[in-house]
Amino acid sequence: MHRVEPSAPLLDVAALRTEFPILHRTVHGGKPLVYLDNAATTQKPNVVIDTIADFYRNHNANAHRAGHVLGSEVTTMFESARRRVAESIGASAEEIVFTRGTTESLNLLAATMSGRFERGHRRNIVISEMEHHANIVPWQMVRDRTGAEIRVIPVDDHGLLDMQVAEQIIDDSTAIVSIVHVSNTLGTANDVHRLSAMAHGVGAEFIVDAAQSISGMNIDVNEIGCDALVFSAHKVYGPMGIGVAFIRGRLMESLPPYQGGGSMITSVTFDKTTYAEGPLRFEAGTPNIEGAIGLAAALSWRDSLDMSSVIAHKHALTLSLTSGLASREGIRLHGTHQGHSGIVSFSVDGVHSQDLGLMLDAHGVAVRTGHHCTMPLTARFSTSGSVRVSAAVYTSTDEVDFFFSALDRALTVLR
Amino acid sequence: MHRVEPSAPLLDVAALRTEFPILHRTVHGGKPLVYLDNAATTQKPNVVIDTIADFYRNHNANAHRAGHVLGSEVTTMFESARRRVAESIGASAEEIVFTRGTTESLNLLAATMSGRFERGHRRNIVISEMEHHANIVPWQMVRDRTGAEIRVIPVDDHGLLDMQVAEQIIDDSTAIVSIVHVSNTLGTANDVHRLSAMAHGVGAEFIVDAAQSISGMNIDVNEIGCDALVFSAHKVYGPMGIGVAFIRGRLMESLPPYQGGGSMITSVTFDKTTYAEGPLRFEAGTPNIEGAIGLAAALSWRDSLDMSSVIAHKHALTLSLTSGLASREGIRLHGTHQGHSGIVSFSVDGVHSQDLGLMLDAHGVAVRTGHHCTMPLTARFSTSGSVRVSAAVYTSTDEVDFFFSALDRALTVLR
Amino acid sequence: MQSTKTISELTDEIGAMLEALPDWEERFGAIMAMGKELAPYPEEFRREDFIVKGCQSQVWLYPQLADGRIHFSADSDALIVKGLVALVVRIMQDRTPQEILAAPKDIAERLGLVQHLSQNRSSGLASMLKQIRLYAVAFSMRTSS
Amino acid sequence: MQSTKTISELTDEIGAMLEALPDWEERFGAIMAMGKELAPYPEEFRREDFIVKGCQSQVWLYPQLADGRIHFSADSDALIVKGLVALVVRIMQDRTPQEILAAPKDIAERLGLVQHLSQNRSSGLASMLKQIRLYAVAFSMRTSS
Ligand SMILES: Cc1ncc(COP(=O)(O)O)c(C=O)c1O
């Protein structure tokens, strides 16, 4: 987690909001939309929408294979997008694989790394109790195929990983440690540096699920020291259907291909096929070029903001949310982090989370309720799921105020 | 292949072209773009571009999981897109899985059907010599894992499948027959009805790669009788990063999940996870909702055209191309179909296909050269690859004329 | 008690009633009020087998055949969803399996403004309707044999 | 023969020359003409080992160290690509491995209008430059040891 610098220049949220057309729409016959479901997906600024439209209006072709000018333009755009992604996380372009999203990135890693469990003495993978299903189910599939063991770092009542248990279960029979950077349900930021050191200390590989951290912090894969890091474009102001698996060079070289098809081969005969090197080996078929270019535009937009101001703004929002909730009776916060993820989950005694979500929606406030694709974690804190409020860089303090007035009204009706 | 009806109303190509902004751009300093690489990817009409922009400007949210109004809207749009896709190929919505494209669809099928080869007496899969790498490599991966045998239907000098050999090698030890509908290299349309009957006659399952046929013919999965059919949106005027696997209900029920993550589960604990039924089981993670909606818009656009007119127009283009090429000296057509795919490949004695492609590009004419991701097939006809010209519904006869004048000029320089 | 109106009539009537309300807060209020009028759910049937799958909250639905008509008991741990299942039960209560099977397929849509809820998978409206239809199929086979 | 100009100067010069041509037909003409001036490729080195990977056509590139400088022979079965490899060889011919390794990394880009070709992976321009660099690394290790 980044330090919050009190001296950071104030973010001009009103100006930012003008760049997001959807923030000006109304719902349910005239109610302003108050979008607080940003952990599910973020909205897109004009520059991303326009980049996509411009791509199809002026450039569209298939990359890599074409000998014509459109093809060259598009290959340049696609490979610049790869460099742009690499730059923004401190990687090199050869380490960036484009996927459909975080989920596919983790499936790709799980499937191609599963050989780790088939030979040698390293027989377990360590994840945590706060993982998204995307970082649980692919490993369960590997387990079912290879007999690998899944070890789980538990979460304490504050919503923090139990690092003492982590120290114990990450041992020299561990092949992989794969941990979420910022929890999509609790908003907790995990100490990935320490986990990275633990993993490497026993010779295991370390994977970071950065789906929720990519939009609100500067990420440097070398500073973290991870072997792989994954995220989705749609959670960082970019389009759907595109995501990233950063895979460190020496790890990438050791991995077999994932899907087969065009682009990922060097030669094909019916007897024998040889595979391309580098990221192309993992990008079978026509890639989502539109998506890659849209993602690059989104990351450039993100990088045009002063990150310390973003952090200060989201820290302030997070504090208003947690303190406002804590001051109301009968509300239980799930996790008590004081960070800047903008994500806060809670439940209300005697009120079903779904009722609360629907009532808030009646006022135009969009939040998420349920298990948030983290069933094991959510079950730990509440049987009826939780209400999750998640702010983005364009969330205004007025919106947080409006959320609280809607919450109070909803609770009056529901209790 | 559809019958070409001579009475079909004439397509108003000039009017169609106004809907495609990219067709009005110039390349290399003022040369009008003559885009004849449509088999690689098609251009997008305004309605598709606008649908995508509108989605992000006014609706964007994550589908399925949200309890708020945006989420409901988007779920409705996403599931209507699924119904739209289903309708346009005569399937039911529960049989439509959204993937990244043809390549992923075939990988999904190969991976989830690979159990077929691990038990029982059916130990081979039949493909053809004219398959795209996407319908070769995934099966080779399955072969390497399970020991399955790959049998190949050869192609004759006319570029047609040798159906006599097909009859012999499709036998009661065949588990799957997977064949391209229209060859992306030769333009040949295969007799999928007959192949379907052959496959089912021995109790095998039949898969159709419709990547090239979806844009230019009406496809009805029941009429073909296939068990699965796959295609990419970007080849039918739709966006990149989205495709379809139609999987017939009873086949789908029998398949294990492919990737793991959110949406495809019903419950997750660290011990045991249960999977959703229907297409959602194969759609782990946030889907490419933008893409699905864009694809639906593209299919609606396609369906707004009179298909018999499209076929007549593309038949005429195909005939001009083949007859124009045949009338020039030293040019060898690869395959001699007289169909309406708009795809024609050729090589020129003593001229390297790449030189020809680059020279045509110098005049603004975009064609594809090389192996077209069908190495085994291309190698059969020429060692230096081929030049492929591929027309779309918006290709004008003027463009074909321009292609021939550029070709003549290029050959003068190159020979 | 079975309504004297047809399934179709009752659906449109409830749809119109909900639509007439000024906003969603009121609509949810009306829906929750329907939930409060539900007869208590028999505790012996609060079992896994009678849970309707595909709802974010727990929904129980228990059918009983008497005199050729299906009588439903229902409950949910969430108030709005309990109201929704009450609404559905009110439409379908004490009908013959044949009546239920002949009911229009677009009940969710015809509830009009509830479309928001019906498209919202977590509300489970579609799952409830599907479950009722499945029970009707099962009972119709039993009564006809 | 090694040019009296530096790699960088020669690159810019060729870039400017190509750019000055009115269109791509002429540019390809000029490039093909360079290909025709290539010394014949020694048949004994027309071997798999000397094929440059990553080009759509076949490209052979054979390096020889003499007096501390690398002399390249090259060929291709396609005319334009043969011109391209001739162009690259002209810039890099008879240089020391150190000179080659110190050469600017953006030669492809600085060839200016050839950018179209350099981004066009099938032309293999990037692969040729990479292969030359690899040979320079290999020879520099040999000369320094
Ligand atoms: C016949 C055929 N099959 C499969 C593919 C692969 O499609 P995609 O690259 O969109 O996955 C293509 C196109 O490249 C094709 O033409």
Ligand SMILES: Cc1ncc(COP(=O)(O)O)c(C=O)c1O
């Ligand atoms: C922490 C985390 N991991 C993984 C995912 C899965 O991302 P996607 O659905 O984009 O594949 C999400 C978002 O849903 C997430 O928040």
